[in-house]
Amino acid sequence: MKKLNVALIGCGFMGRTHSNAHRKVNNFFDLEYQPVLKIICDVNEDKAKAFAAKWGYESVETDWRKVMANKDIDLVDICLPNNMHMEVSMAAAQAGKIIICEKPLARDGKEGEKMVKAIEKAGVPNLISYNYRRIPAITLAKKLIDEGRLGKIFHYRSKFLQDWTISKDLPQGGDALWRLDVKVAGSGVTGDLLAHCIDTALWLNGSMEQVNAMTETFIKERKHNLTGKVEKVGIDDACAFLARFSNGSLATFESTRYARGHKALFTLEINGEHGSIFWDLHDAHRLQYFDHKDEGSLRGWRSIHVTDSDHPYMKNWWVPGLMIGYEHSFVHQLSDFLQGISSGKPTGPCFRDGLATQYVCDAVLKSAKTNKWEKVKKA
Numbered sequence: 001m002k003k004l005n006v007a008l009i010g011c012g013f014m015g016r017t018h019s020n021a022h023r024k025v026n027n028f029f030d031l032e033y034q035p036v037l038k039i040i041c042d043v044n045e046d047k048a049k050a051f052a053a054k055w056g057y058e059s060v061e062t063d064w065r066k067v068m069a070n071k072d073i074d075l076v077d078i079c080l081p082n083n084m085h086m087e088v089s090m091a092a093a094q095a096g097k098i099i100i101c102e103k104p105l106a107r108d109g110k111e112g113e114k115m116v117k118a119i120e121k122a123g124v125p126n127l128i129s130y131n132y133r134r135i136p137a138i139t140l141a142k143k144l145i146d147e148g149r150l151g152k153i154f155h156y157r158s159k160f161l162q163d164w165t166i167s168k169d170l171p172q173g174g175d176a177l178w179r180l181d182v183k184v185a186g187s188g189v190t191g192d193l194l195a196h197c198i199d200t201a202l203w204l205n206g207s208m209e210q211v212n213a214m215t216e217t218f219i220k221e222r223k224h225n226l227t228g229k230v231e232k233v234g235i236d237d238a239c240a241f242l243a244r245f246s247n248g249s250l251a252t253f254e255s256t257r258y259a260r261g262h263k264a265l266f267t268l269e270i271n272g273e274h275g276s277i278f279w280d281l282h283d284a285h286r287l288q289y290f291d292h293k294d295e296g297s298l299r300g301w302r303s304i305h306v307t308d309s310d311h312p313y314m315k316n317w318w319v320p321g322l323m324i325g326y327e328h329s330f331v332h333q334l335s336d337f338l339q340g341i342s343s344g345k346p347t348g349p350c351f352r353d354g355l356a357t358q359y360v361c362d363a364v365l366k367s368a369k370t371n372k373w374e375k376v377k378k379a
């Protein structure tokens, strides 16, 4: 196996999911490349040291610029807050590194355009981490749609509901709470949660033409962790939008962090001429499938337990019937990315795909302000 020296930047929640993937991928997938955990980089040295000890990184760095200058590093994995994605990924491209970057691509399309330009000019392999595409049930849904089993698609419905920001005492900003700080995150649920729904939708159902959205910020002011002052909240706490896809289908999307009782309820449903599918992250290994071509008296929703060896990715894990989880989607994503580097046929989502999602988010946020249908730019 050829070694790929990895520097991972940012040791938060996503740093853990990506580190786990780098460590596991060669245990379960036969690949030409083997990631080697060389450097963990974080501004907080103590945190980086503890992370290095836990995950097996060879060394610690506190300045991401030094990572770019390090000739031993082949792959830079960016697990930083959204406001850092542009600067760090563009520096990585300039240094000729292979790049993985956490979603969303950027805070907005303007930043995203600069990133795509720089990355494509450098010609380096690049991946934007939209991991849910690689949940086996979702990958199976893609296969069914591509085989034409649903026929013409009429409806696409998706939501992502959480409930962790309901308390007005929750501050904004800093370590785990930068997602509430608009300057860092760019937006609220639109860029953080709907971006997942949108990426999956564009992958399964093609491009979107126009959107009509509404957003709300339920808690208008929160204490900022970094300044200590009570500051205006600039993110969208909830967002719902209608969309028209290029294939003629109609869609509804909804996301909130104010749906009491829901922790990560990501669902999608697609209705086509010959059939429908439904999927729910809380029951991630099941794909519900209705095939109208089934014999009439037996026709009904099938609940496919996507754990058999002929299901996507599953032969690489345990024996049929045994489940895998959230973290495996990152392993699959990395495996596909590394295979793409070997074959020269990238599987995506690449930065340009990330820009397509970003353009939908931009149109959604614009529409919420103008109260009008807004066109989606093509990436």
Ligand code: SOE
Residues within 6 Å of the ligand: 162, 192, 193, 196, 264
């Ligand atoms: C937010 O709570 C969050 O962690 C997102 O940032 C992730 O992208 C999503 O997969 C789960 O929820």
